[in-house]
Amino acid sequence: MKIIPDALKIKKRKFSPVWITPILALIITLWIVYSGFIDSGKEITIQFDSGSNIIEGKTLLKYRGLTIGKVVRFDITDSLDKIDVIIRLKKEAERVATEGVKFWIVKPRLGLNQITGLETIISGTYIEMRPPSYDKKELMNLKEQDRFIGLSEPPVDMFLNNAFPVNLISEKDPSLYSGMRVYHNGIDAGQVMSVKYDEKAKLYRIVTGILKKYKKHFNSKTKFWNVSKFDLKYDSAGFHFQLDSLNSIFQGGIAFNSSKNKQENKVKEEFILHANYMETLLSPRKILIHMPESYGVRPSRTPVMFKGLQVGLVTDLKLSTDKTEILTTLRMNTKYEYLVKERSRFFIGRPVVSASEVKNLSSLVTGVFISLEAGEGKMVSEFYLSEDSPIQTPKGSANITINAKEKGSLGRGSGIYYKGVKVGVIKNHKLQGDGLKFFAIIYPKYRNLASSELFLWESESVDIKFDEKGLNVKTAKISSILEGGVTAGFFSKNKGTLLKKNKELKLYSNKGSAKQAFIATRGIKKITMITDDASGIYNGAPVMYRGIKIGELGTHSLNKKSGIIRIIATIEKEYRYLIKDNAYFWKLGTASVNIGTDGLSIMTPGIKELIKGGVAFDYSKTNLTDNGSYILYSDKKSAKKAEKIASVGKIIKLYFSEIKPPDEGIPIFYKGMRSGETSKVGYDQKKKMSYINVLIDSDYTKTITNSTRFWMNSEVHVQTNGAGFSAKIEPVINYIKGSLNYENFLSSKGSDRLYKNRLSAEKPDYKRATVKLKHGHSLKKLAPVMSRDQKIGYVENIEYRNGKPQANILIKSKFSGYLTKGAVFWSENLIVSFDGVKNTDSILFGSKIMMLPGNGPLLTEFTALSEPASVYRNAPGLHIVLTAPTRSSLEVGSPVYYRQIPTGAVEWIKLSDIGDEVEIGIYVQEKFSHLVRSNSVFVSVSGIDASYGLVSGFKLKTDSLKAILKGGISFTTEKKNTASDSKNGDVFKLTGL
Amino acid sequence: MKVDSSGSKDKWVNDIEFGGLLCTDCKTLIISASDEADCPECGSHNIRRKKNSLSRTWALTLASLFLYIPANILPIMDVQIMGQSSKSTILGGVIELFNYEMYFICIVVFVASFVVPVFKICSLMYLLITVNRKSLLNNKQKTKLFSLVELIGKWSMLDVYVVAVMAGLINLGFLLKTTGGYGLIFFASVVVLTMLASHSFDTRLIWDEG
Incomplete structure (x- = not known):
């Protein structure tokens, strides 16, 4: 798979239009780089003192707002005191770099007519430049330069083509710098060219350039002043600006005015630069x-x-x-x-x-x-x-001259006050002789005050007054305390006549002395008082009479020899009649506790007198003056005492012992009437007894006899008598201090004594007797001695003699006749009988002694009977004895009837000596005694007498009810004339019925 | 990822050797004898090898390289405060951020605006130079490098966006105004050109021998 013909075809190289892109890019880049290089102009170096806020690569060089360069970098000079700022100019601005160009750093500058450099606040500073000239020809001739010295301040406008120089001088630093404006009526009229200090003349010389059109305003009276200062005033009226042109607030500058004088029209060689507008005036x-x-x-x-x-x-x-x-x-x-x-x-x-x-x-x-x-x-x-x-002297002020002894706190500016109103002011003072004269004015409004009756005294700073409204501390105006002041016032009612010009007023040290001076001229009664203690007495203290101020105390003086202080008091005219010879004075300001019959009274003279003091007076019955001077007592009490002594009718000296001595000044009563008071308590060495003097008011002298006896009356008297008992309580006041009573008794014996109580006061009049008692009979001291239900005396004490009790009794003198031979005494206790309960008081007070008077010679010693004696013992009449086998229901006191008429009573009942019968003693009244004959028959009628007789049949015979209950004796006498009269002691037989 | 046809780990074959072409979008190997084929997976039209790939890539890379100079010289952003403009370039901005101690943003900006474009340009140039040649990196690594370049390419626009957003948001007229500088245009151009360059580069060429 190595051969891929199509693929090889594709790989064939051809020029691609895409290659235009890099070529274009290269061209652009090259052009940019080139243009950047070409555009940047030459570098210049500017030397500044400070490079503050200059930023490398940022800070710009501007000319008239346009950026013409930029700071590229900066160096520090070799001498380290300056900096070199290197600026790259823009290409088109290269030609500005010529000699004479000024560079400066722009900082924000505030002015009203120009705010410059404001943008630098945000953008930072920049560098500004200014060419030396704007003339094209001149500029052409200038040489190029690339090193400059920068200015620290913006340069001054130096274009004086339409201005003329004006020279100013200033002694002080005018705070001006070149470039500041010169104003005329607020309009910019020029600027400060230069400010220099002339060492020789010690002046600042300021050259200003003023626009030529103002030249005609100049003459010798033209004034220049500095408005460079921020002249904002603030005062009580508020803010206000003191300036001629508003923009001068910020910018400052110089202002000048033009004078009205137009004839003389020339510019002086030198004008003075005034510090401000005010100065020009x-x-x-x-x-x-x-x-x-x-x-x-x-x-x-x-x-x-x-x-x-x-x-x-x-x-x-x-x-x-x-x-x-x-x-x-x-x-x-x-x-x-x-x-x-x-x-x-x-x-x-x-x-x-x-x-x-x-x-x-x-x-x-x-x-x-x-x-x-x-x-x-x-x-x-x-x-x-x-x-x-x-001190303002208003028009129409009255001038017065014031004589003073010394300046005191008074001086220029011290006010004259009348009733607290400032009516004048002291303007001046000067020494004259040994005194001082103040010259013062009375304001026109008050000039009527400047009269002959005007009195002046130094203002008292604090016036403490007490009146019915209470405490009133009145201080003078604080100003007058501090600054001193004069108080003006009138003492008389008429304001007098206007002051004559040469008449001078006297300055008194205080109101008191001013008043005295016034008094000296008036018919005000002056009295003298004498005292030995002037505490609380001051000048001006009031003289009060029954709470009314009638005068004032004046000065007082001490007699060195006698130590007596004499105080002069002035009594106002209308009250002068009040001062009589029998007046006596006392100091107010002391409280006294007075105890009188009306109870306790705390006598304070009223809070104002208590604090304010003063004197008050009253009248005594006698003349209390001492050589025409009135005596000033320390308080009312002693004044009263003295008055009392003066009005005392009798002084009696009473001796006492064994009793708490009574207080001085306690009242004495006679039959509940206050009749005097006690006085001095003392001790008699001779008699070895204390004594007290009692003063009896003259009204009561007659109540005092030689048998008058005094006793203390400070105890509760509990008296017992037939009506029960009564506790006699004296008025409360008597318990606090006690009181004395007196009464006239029978004998003059012991009238020089003060007795503990009435009882002991009575003692001297009592007769003494001794009663020998069989036994104590539960007798107590003070147990009464009674005779026929009448208190005739009391038991003084019980004493034992030879082991036998013996009561010493005191019998009122009028009953002294009872103490005779034959008188009998016995003691009696509570007796409960059909007659009633007798002697209830003996439950409380024990037994009492009963007696029956005798009729023989006077005796003082008696023996008490063991049982009560018959009431009829010594009574006139017939005393006979009956004998009976039994006592029956008879009792002592059982009646004796004759024909059912009570004629006597059973006197006593006793067993006969041998005991075979009962003996009954009966008493028959004298008027009936003739009825008792030797043949009289006595029958007991006690009980219910029911008899049954053959002849009379059944007969219920009752005697009186009393007889039924109590029993009794009835007697009959037949044939009165046949039998002889019976005698005392005759014996009869009592037969039953 | 290439298929190891022989089973040996050391022997890599390219798509052409395998008798097909690789879809550039979904990386599916299309078995096709022709030079052009539609991807059965994603439907994209594929050519066996892009025309003038290397030449175009070279041209665009060079163009971006050239424009990168003004992009860095000229300011990319102009902040005007009270009419006073403050211009900053990319690196100037980075330095400024560094001076302000805003290190994170500083690094982000530095990476996005400086490192990434430079890396892209350098990487592309490296790939272009070493295509069909022996080099430090093997083919697999180079392909990965390219993927990286494509991946980060778009992030370089960050800077541009930032300035664009700021120019839109920060505009208070005279007081404060932000505008983009000329540098920004060049910078954006650099980014776009590098993206185009990477796009025109045919990774399959890496694997083509001699």
């Missing part, structure tokens, strides 16, 4: 101000203000040669120059955040300014900065 006259420091004043920035109007500008600021002050040079606006005269003042306007006001706050934003206060006088150009702020 300034007069050339320089005013020098000495300032202690710069206060942030800045040259050509800080304005001079007059009533809010800018009238000048600070042009220079420097340190004085002796380094003690800052010398500020300022220049006034030409038209306001006249404001600066000899008496003008310059102030610094700084933000003042003082208590009185927030001032010049705008200067926080705008910076400080210099404030001018216009004045009169000669033209002067050297001033010292005034310390204080300027």
Whole structure:
């Protein structure tokens, strides 16, 4: 299979049209390569200081916006301080590479009339060029060059064909560079050609090129100023631009104005370049101000203000040669120059955040300014900065002169306040003699205040007032605390006459002294008080009468010798009648606890007096003045005490022992009426007893007799009597401090004592007796001694003598006649009988002693009976004895009837001595005793008497119900005249029925 | 894949020796005595050997080789930001990507735009030179090489597509604009020409002896 004829045929080589393709491709490629080589022009080298943002192969060389070359590479020069940028020019642009061509790197430049290089922000910088001339002939003559020095800044337009040069000078760096525009009324009128510093003259010389058509605007008054600064102002009024042409904000430049003066039309050799427009308005006259420091004043920035109007500008600021002050040079606006005269003042306007006001706050934003206060006088150009702020003097203000001892906190600017309103201000002060004179003005609105009756005093910073509304701490305006101030006020009702011109007012140190001065001129009552302690007393403290302020305390002085303080008080005219000789004063501000019959009262003088102090007064019955001076007591209590002492009718000294001494000042009652109080408590060495003085009011002197006895009244009295018992409780107040009572007793004995209680007070009037007891009888101390249901005394104590109890009893003196021979005593306990329950009180208080008076001579010693004595024991009448076999139902006290009329009672019942019968003692009243005869028959009628008789039949005979229950004795006497009278002690037989 | 007719591993026979012709599309061996035959499998018309295959391939390969020069010299893409154009060539773009440390994209672009066309041109030229000659690679390897060239041929258009898409998408007028550069036309031409060249190459020639 080797021979394949067809296949061989195909393999035959022929020229194929496909070979056109590579030939074509080759041609295209070759052409491209060739054209690329041909197109690239020659390389030039430009030397730059900095190659910032130049990118190899990217950065272009442009001319009028067209790319004419590209940076191929760059080198660093051998000296390493510059770079060489190698640029390949385009073929058609090769001819630009001639001598004099300027190259510079274009960076973004912002200006209003031209924004250049903005594209470089994104695309990066490029290199721009400018030929030396646009003149074809000139350009033809230039030699070719391939090495250039690049500029660091764009070149200045130097085509002055239609411009003329104007020279400007500036002392300060004008911040200009060539190429900046010159404006006239906001229109581009030229440009800055060059800025140079003249070392010799120490000036900046600026050459500008101004278009020729503006030449006619020039004359000697043409002013140039710099608008190159971004002059945006912000002050309290808001933002505003200070510029002539809007594009100058960004671009800066110079502006000039044309003067109205058209006759003189020439260009001066040199114009001064002013720093800003403001400066062009300034007069050339320089005013020098000495300032202690710069206060942030800045040259050509800080304005001079007059009533809010800018009238000048600070042009220079420097340190004085002796380094003690800052010398500020300022220049006034030409038209306001006249404001600066000899008496003008310059102030610094700084933000003042003082208590009185927030001032010049705008200067926080705008910076400080210099404030001018216009004045009169000669033209002067050297001033010292005034310390204080300027004071406006409104037209029509009243000038007043104030005499003062010292300056104090007052000074220029201190306000004069009338009722808190600033009515004037102190402008000035000067020393005169040993005093000081303030010159002040009263504003025109208030000039009527400047009257002869006006008083002035230094403002008090804090005024603490108490009134019915409560605590009122009134501080003066904080400003016047800090700055000091003068308070003006009137004390009199009429405002007086307008102040005469040469009349001077006096400045008082405080309101008090001003008032005193006023008082000195008025008929106000002045009184003197004396005290030994002036604490709480101050000038101006009120004098109160029943809560009403009627005057004031004035000054006080200490007498060195006596130590007595004298206080002058002034009493207002309308109240002067209140001050009488018997007035006495006390200091307010102390609280006192007072205990009176009405209970406890805490006397506080009201919170305002408590804090404010002051004095109050009342009248005593007697004159309390001391040589015409009133005595000032430390508090109301002591005042009252003193008053009391003065009004006391009687002083009694009471001795006491073994009792708790009563307090001083406790009340004394007489029959429930307060009649005095206790005073001093002391100890009598001689008597070895304590004593207390009691003061009895004069109204009650007559209640005191020589038998008056006092007792303490501080305990609960439990009294028992027939009505039961009663606890007598004194008013509560008496328990806290106790009280004293007194009463007049019978004898004068022991009237110089103070007794523990009423009982012991009564003691001296009681008669003593001793009762010998069989046994204790459960008697207690204070057990009553009764006689016929009447309390006649009590048991003082029970004592044992020879092992036998003995009661010492005290019998009221009026019953002392009972203590006679024949008197009997016995003790009695609770008795329960048909008659009722007797002596219930003895459950509580134990037994009591019963007695029956005797009728013999007086005795003091008795022996008690073992059983109760008959009530009728010593009664007049008939006492007889009945004998009976049984007691029956008879009891002591069982009645004795005669014809059913009670005539007596069973006196006692006892067993006979031998015990064979019962002896019953009966008592028959005297008026019935004649009925008892020797033949009388006694019958017991106890119980129900039911009898049954043959003759009488059944007979139920009852006596009285009492007799039925209690039993009784009935007697009959037949034939009265036949039998003799029976005598005491006669014995009869008692027969049953 | 050729059929080993004799059973020996070292002995390869071509289609002509086998007495047929190989379908160029589906590689089916068509047993036919004539020079032209339709493939019974895929229906494509086959000629025993392509006419002037080597000559045509040579011409197209050379043409692509020539055009590859301007394709790399001239910028393929022009990005204009604010009217300021920034042109970049293929390799310039690769270097730029490398400088931006975008290594993956850098490699992709480098392979697709530079390595692949160069590889294709070189491979084709190698095959053309060594056809019917003894060479480093045996016939089987050469056939595989050719398959590779055909396979990757179309991927070289990646660059072209990228630029085309960018030119369509990134167009904000004056602010930002992307356009294709002249280099792109040449590059596209290179790719097309290499594809045509590989197409005109008859692999069966590799196996034809002397």
